[in-house]
Structure formats: C-alpha cells, structure tokens
Amino acid sequence: MARYVARRLATLVGIVFVISVGSFYLIHLLPGDPATVILGTGASPAARAALYRQLGLNRPLVTQYLVWIGHVLHGNLGVSFISETPVLATIRTALPIDLELILISQVLAFAGAIPLAMRAARRPNGILDRTLSAGSFTLLSIPPFIIIVLLVLLVSIKWGLANTGPSSYVSLGSDWIVNLESLALPSITLAVGSFVIYFRVLRADLITTLQEEFITMARSKGLRQRRIMWRHAFRPSSVALLGTAGVNIGGLLAGGFVVEYLLSIPGLGYTLIAAISSSDYLLVQGIVLVVSVGVVLINFLFDFLTSIVDPRISRE
Amino acid sequence: MSDQPLLSVRNLNTTFATPAGPLRAVDDVSFDLDANETLGIVGESGSGKTVLARTLMGLQPRQNVAVTGSVRLAGHEVVGASTSQLRELWSSEVAMVFQDPMTSLNPVMRVGRQIDEVLRVRHGMDRAAARTRAIELLDLVGIPSAAQRYRAYPFELSGGMRQRVVIAIALAGQPRLLIADEPTTGLDVTIQAQILDLLDSLRAQMGMSVIMITHDLGVVATRTSRLLVMYAGRMAETGPTGDVFRQHRMPYTRALLESSPKLSNAPHTRLAAIPGQPPNLARVGPGCHFAPRCGYATDQCRNDAPPLEPADRPGHLFACWHPLAPLSETTGAPS
Ligand SMILES: Nc1ncnc2c1ncn2[C@@H]1O[C@H](COP(=O)(O)OP(=O)(O)OP(=O)(O)O)[C@@H](O)[C@H]1O
Numbered sequence: 001m002a003r004y005v006a007r008r009l010a011t012l013v014g015i016v017f018v019i020s021v022g023s024f025y026l027i028h029l030l031p032g033d034p035a036t037v038i039l040g041t042g043a044s045p046a047a048r049a050a051l052y053r054q055l056g057l058n059r060p061l062v063t064q065y066l067v068w069i070g071h072v073l074h075g076n077l078g079v080s081f082i083s084e085t086p087v088l089a090t091i092r093t094a095l096p097i098d099l100e101l102i103l104i105s106q107v108l109a110f111a112g113a114i115p116l117a118m119r120a121a122r123r124p125n126g127i128l129d130r131t132l133s134a135g136s137f138t139l140l141s142i143p144p145f146i147i148i149v150l151l152v153l154l155v156s157i158k159w160g161l162a163n164t165g166p167s168s169y170v171s172l173g174s175d176w177i178v179n180l181e182s183l184a185l186p187s188i189t190l191a192v193g194s195f196v197i198y199f200r201v202l203r204a205d206l207i208t209t210l211q212e213e214f215i216t217m218a219r220s221k222g223l224r225q226r227r228i229m230w231r232h233a234f235r236p237s238s239v240a241l242l243g244t245a246g247v248n249i250g251g252l253l254a255g256g257f258v259v260e261y262l263l264s265i266p267g268l269g270y271t272l273i274a275a276i277s278s279s280d281y282l283l284v285q286g287i288v289l290v291v292s293v294g295v296v297l298i299n300f301l302f303d304f305l306t307s308i309v310d311p312r313i314s315r316e
Numbered sequence: 317m318s319d320q321p322l323l324s325v326r327n328l329n330t331t332f333a334t335p336a337g338p339l340r341a342v343d344d345v346s347f348d349l350d351a352n353e354t355l356g357i358v359g360e361s362g363s364g365k366t367v368l369a370r371t372l373m374g375l376q377p378r379q380n381v382a383v384t385g386s387v388r389l390a391g392h393e394v395v396g397a398s399t400s401q402l403r404e405l406w407s408s409e410v411a412m413v414f415q416d417p418m419t420s421l422n423p424v425m426r427v428g429r430q431i432d433e434v435l436r437v438r439h440g441m442d443r444a445a446a447r448t449r450a451i452e453l454l455d456l457v458g459i460p461s462a463a464q465r466y467r468a469y470p471f472e473l474s475g476g477m478r479q480r481v482v483i484a485i486a487l488a489g490q491p492r493l494l495i496a497d498e499p500t501t502g503l504d505v506t507i508q509a510q511i512l513d514l515l516d517s518l519r520a521q522m523g524m525s526v527i528m529i530t531h532d533l534g535v536v537a538t539r540t541s542r543l544l545v546m547y548a549g550r551m552a553e554t555g556p557t558g559d560v561f562r563q564h565r566m567p568y569t570r571a572l573l574e575s576s577p578k579l580s581n582a583p584h585t586r587l588a589a590i591p592g593q594p595p596n597l598a599r600v601g602p603g604c605h606f607a608p609r610c611g612y613a614t615d616q617c618r619n620d621a622p623p624l625e626p627a628d629r630p631g632h633l634f635a636c637w638h639p640l641a642p643l644s645e646t647t648g649a650p651s
Pocket residue numbers: 332334339341359360361362363364365366367368415498531597
C-alpha cells in the first residue's frame with residue numbers, strides 16, 4: 001500500500017510539473033511580448049521595466065520559469081492590471097463556489113444513483129430497471145444548458161420561486177439559506193448529468209457482480225437479500241463507479257462554466273470567461289493552473305479511494 | 317425422527333428454459349441419505365452434478381427454472397419453500413462447499429469477516445465470540461497462524477487455503493449435511509488429497525452427512541459408503557460403493573471405471589476412454605441417453621428409457637436394458 005501510494009504520488013508530482021510548465025508558457029504563446037500581455041498596451045514604461053526586473057523577462061525561458069514557479073509556490077500568482085487585485089485573491093473567492101456546487105450536486109447524484117441502481121440490478125430487465133434505464137438514457141441526451149433553461153422557466157418563472165433565477169447568487173457567508181436557494185438550479189442541473197452516469201455504471205457492474213459465485217455463496221450462508229446487496233455486491237461493484245466519479249468531478253470543476261455563465265454565478269468558470277473577454281491573461285493563467293491541478297488532485301484522490309475499496313489494486 | 321433419513325429425494329427434476337427449448341439438467345433423481353453417511357455423486361462434466369447439488373439446497377435461481385419432485389431435508393420440504401424458509405435451513409442444516417475456491421469467496425472482504433458474518437447474523441454471536449470461533453474454525457480446517465489469516469483477503473491466500481476457508485464457512489453453522497461440489501477442482505494433487513482427507517476427518521469429528529460430488533472415481537472409492545452415478549441428468553446406477561465398483565451392471569459405469577482419471581490427472585480432462593461426448597441436454601431423444609456412445613445399444617435402447625431396476629444386492633439399482641453380467645466378467649456379453 002505504501003509503495004503504491006508513493007508511486008502514485010511520484011506520478012502526481014510529474015503531472016503537476018507538466019501542468020505548471022504549460023500554464024507558464026501560456027503567456028508566451030500569446031502575441032506580443034509578455035509584459036504587454038500581462039500589463040496591457042497602456043502600461044507605462046516604468047511599470048514595464050519593473051515587471052521585466054521582477055519576472056526576469058530578458059533572461060532565458062528556463063530561468064523565467066524558475067522565477068515564476070518560485071512566486072507561485074509562495075502563493076503569488078501576480079496582480080491583475082485590470083481589477084488591480086491579486087489573482088490569488090480572486091481565485092479564493094471564486095473557488096469555494098465551485099466546490100459548494102460540486103459537493104451539493106454530487107451528494108444529490110449519489111443519493112439518487114446508488115439506491116436506484118441497487119434496486120434496478122436486483123431484477124435486470126424488470127419494469128423498474130427498464131423504466132430507469134430508458135429515463136436515464138433520455139436525460140443523457142438532453143444537454144445541460146437546455147435542462148437549466150427548462151428549470152429556470154419552470155421553477156423561477158412559472159412557480160415564481162424567488163432567489164433561484166439568473167443573477168440571484170448570494171454568498172454562503174452572507175445568508176446560507178438564500179445561498180442554497182441560489183445554487184439549487186445549477187446543482188440540480190449538474191446532479192442530473194452525474195446521476196445518469198453513476199446510475200448506469202453502477203447498475204451494469206452490480207448486474208455482473210450478482211452473477212458471481214461468491215454471491216451464491218453468500219446466499220447459501222442464509223444472509224438476507226439486503227445484506228447481500230450492501231455487504232457483498234456493492235463494494236466490489238463500486239470500483240468503476242469511483243473511477244468514473246473522479247473523471248466526472250474533475251470535468252465539473254473544469255467545465256461547470258455553462259451553468260455558471262447562464263445563471264451568473266461567480267465561480268471559477270464564470271470568472272474565467274470574464275477574464276478572457278477582458279484580456280486579463282494573468283487571471284486566465286492562474287485559473288488554468290488551479291483548475292488543472294485541481295482536476296489532477298481529484299483524480300488522484302479517487303484512485304486512492306479505489307485502491308481502498310479493492311485492496312487487490314494496490315498489491316500488483 | 318430417527319427412522320426418517322436425513323435427506324430424502326424423490327423424482328426430482330430441474331428444467332431450464334433455454335433458447336433451444338427446455339433443458340432437463342436433473343431428470344427423475346431419487347435417493348436417501350442417512351445421518352453420518354457419505355454419498356458420492358459421480359459423472360462427467362455436464363452431467364448435472366452442480367445443478368443437482370443446488371437444487372437439493374434450494375439455491376437454484378427462480379427465473380427460467382422449474383423444479384418438480386420432492387427434497388425433504390431434516391423434515392423440511394425444500395422444493396417450493398420460500399426464501400425465508402430456506403434461509404433457516406442454510407448454514408444450520410445444510411451447507412455447500414463450492415466448486416471453485418477462486419470465485420466463491422468475496423474478493424474484497426477479509427476472510428475472517430466472511431466466516432464470522434455467518435456466526436453473527438445467523439447464529440446470534442457477538443463480535444468477540446464470533447471472532448474467537450472464526451479463528452478456531454480456521455485452525456480446525458488446518459490453516460496455519462489462523463489469527464493472522466483471519467485478517468487476510470482471499471487474494472493473499474493460495475487456492476488450497478481458500479478452499480479451506482470455504483470449508484470453514486460451511487462448517488460455521490455446524491450443518492447436518494455438507495454438500496461438497498468437486499471441492500478440489502483446480503487444486504494441485506497433494507493439496508487435493510489434503511482437502512479430501514480434511515473433509516473426511518471433519519465429517520467424523522462433527523457427525524455430519526456428506527455428499528461428495530466429483531467426476532473422479534478415485535476420490536470416492538475410499539471415502540464414500542454409497543455412490544450415485546449420473547449420466548446426462550439421470551441416475552445411471554446407484555448402490556453401496558463396493559458393489560458399484562465390483563458388481564456394476566450399467567455399461568456407462570464400466571466405461572467410467574475403465575477411464576477413471578487418476579488423482580494425478582488435471583481437473584476436467586475429458587474421459588478419453590469413453591468414445592464420443594455427452595449429449596446436448598436440450599435435444600436428447602426419448603431413449604437411454606447413453607445409447608449414442610454405448611457398444612450394446614439396440615433399437616429398444618434408442619426408443620425407451622430404461623427404468624431403474626434392483627440388482628442382486630440390496631440398495632443397488634441400475635438403469636439398462638442390457639445390463640452387464642454381475643461380478644464384473646469383462647468378457648461377458650450383455651444379456
Ligand atoms: N442456468 C442454466 N441455464 C441453462 N442450462 C444450465 C444452467 N446451469 C446448468 N445448465 C446446464 O445443465 C447441465 C448440467 O450442468 P452442471 O453444471 O450441473 O454439470 P456438472 O456435472 O456440475 O459439470 P462439471 O463437472 O463441469 O462441474 C449442463 O448441460 C449445463 O449446460
């Protein structure tokens with residue numbers, strides 16, 4: 001186990017290194033010299049000179065990278081010339097919103113997918129199974145932006161529920177009830193997509209597991225169906241589920257901006273789009289770096305969970 | 317109670333609905349088993365041994381399967397019993413050692429927990445007592461350093477050790493009947509003998525009855541008191557082990573004996589000395605299922621199934637229109 005974790009950690013460090021190089025190079029990919037990219041065209045010569053000195057911009061790229069990564073490791077992602085706020089501070093306010101959205105949507109998705117998959121798998125091709133499979137397939141084919149539009153039309157406009165529509169975001173710190181209301185629709189939208197994936201993956205694996213000899217063996221011990229499902233079938237069937245969840249949650253962190261943009265929720269996705277349209281490249285760089293590292297960390301975490309659920313994985 | 321056998325099977329049929337039509341994997345099987353007795357069930361691969369074993373326990377899934385006849389186990393009818401009635405029998409009256417120890421243990425549950433789960437859930441022990449008893453059982457089935465093995469996962473154990481764990485689980489409820497379905501398939505030769513000897517000594521120690529299923533006559537020769545030879549789901553011959561070995565009347569039993577794989581053969585090797593293959597059970601004719609492979613087959617054999625008839629010695633039955641002469645005169649022409 002320790003060796004397995006050490007090996008995975010080494011891979012993790014390697015990937016994070018590659019990501020950091022990519023994010024660093026982003027600024028150099030853009031047309032114009034880095035100082036212009038960072039400070040905008042209207043910057044004074046003095047400010048440009050200061051930046052040149054601070055980032056070592058006339059030294060070789062490798063040195064520039066080392067200077068940059070040194071700043072990053074000290075929590076300094078630079079100061080945006082547009083908002084005149086440190087990039088890290090902006091990310092610090094936006095990131096928790098994404099985390100909250102992801103947390104709520106995942107709790108909803110798992111709370112729906114796990115019990116329903118357990119029910120459906122008990123009678124493959126039974127009425128419940130066929131209904132759920134058809135329903136989940138239908139949901140899978142509706143793009144999230146349509147779901148959110150439908151939800152807004154129904155919940156915020158037809159039912160007139162306040163605090164659920166676009167631009168109604170209120171931060172967790174100021175009023176948590178209104179905060180939850182304002183995140184309800186995007187959470188539900190993200191939960192729907194995750195639910196469908198989790199339900200299908202878990203159902204398929206459960207059906208396979210339930211054919212296994214050790215399930216017959218568990219029955220022959222005289223255990224109740226409930227116990228067989230939860231103690232014997234669920235755990236070995238949840239390996240693929242965890243892997244899928246890791247990828248999916250990483251995807252939500254990186255790609256949740258559709259719902260954020262549509263409902264003006266100031267999470268990272270929304271902030272990123274705003275930064276791109278105002279040419280705030282330092283902020284873009286910071287968000288790309290944080291999101292990419294976040295995606296890698298999430299996958300690492302879920303890999304680790306997988307190896308706990310199935311101890312065979314870490315002993316190879 | 318005492319004049320009643322522990323297990324009494326009458327006209328048992330198990331039929332699967334398959335795309336190719338109904339498949340009768342167990343066809344009119346009847347036998348009795350007394351307390352403390354060991355019955356060997358022999359037959360080639362596909363002869364219905366596993367299906368019979370599961371039907372005896374009521375473990376057969378209900379979808380696409382029809383079971384008729386009667387299985388009385390310790391006074392309870394198994395055929396048609398509800399799952400909750402069967403649960404009461406499982407583990408405390410009857411337990412099974414499955415064919416393949418590589419697949420019959422939960423791969424992600426520590427073996428100790430797989431044992432003490434039975435003790436806690438079914439036999440009401442508390443955690444500590446169950447743990448102590450589970451370690452005792454591991455010890456009983458010959459697992460060295462049982463207390464450490466208690467925490468092992470199945471993949472950390474060899475095949476022989478896993479099968480010992482499966483046996484420990486089966487013994488946990490102190491069943492009156494243990495059904496061992498080819499308990500040594502896939503294990504190497506020395507381990508096979510060890511496991512069989514273990515089952516033998518446990519039977520004596522715990523006063524159980526055992527049904528020992530195998531395709532290997534070498535296994536049952538010295539370890540059973542009675543034999544049931546199956547062919548394509550039907551009883552070919554049954555009787556006291558010595559009689560079946562020395563005075564068999566049914567040509568299939570003869571063929572099986574002559575081709576008997578030694579303990580040293582790999583499991584599931586085709587019995588080379590019997591020409592041809594067992595029939596496809598979904599499309600068998602009306603007559604004796606062995607007819608296509610039998611040197612003595614006549615039109616009568618092909619048209620009518622031979623009934624079970626008593627041989628000279630009590631308890632010895634065979635199904636053949638042209639039985640071999642008794643006392644195993646190999647040159648004797650069929651009557
Ligand atoms: N669920 C099922 N559905 C349809 N047919 C089945 C099913 N289970 C078993 N059979 C058929 O029943 C017959 C007997 O199978 P069974 O597994 O009992 O043989 P066996 O004697 O145990 O063989 P082996 O020595 O290989 O274990 C085979 O023809 C098999 O294909």
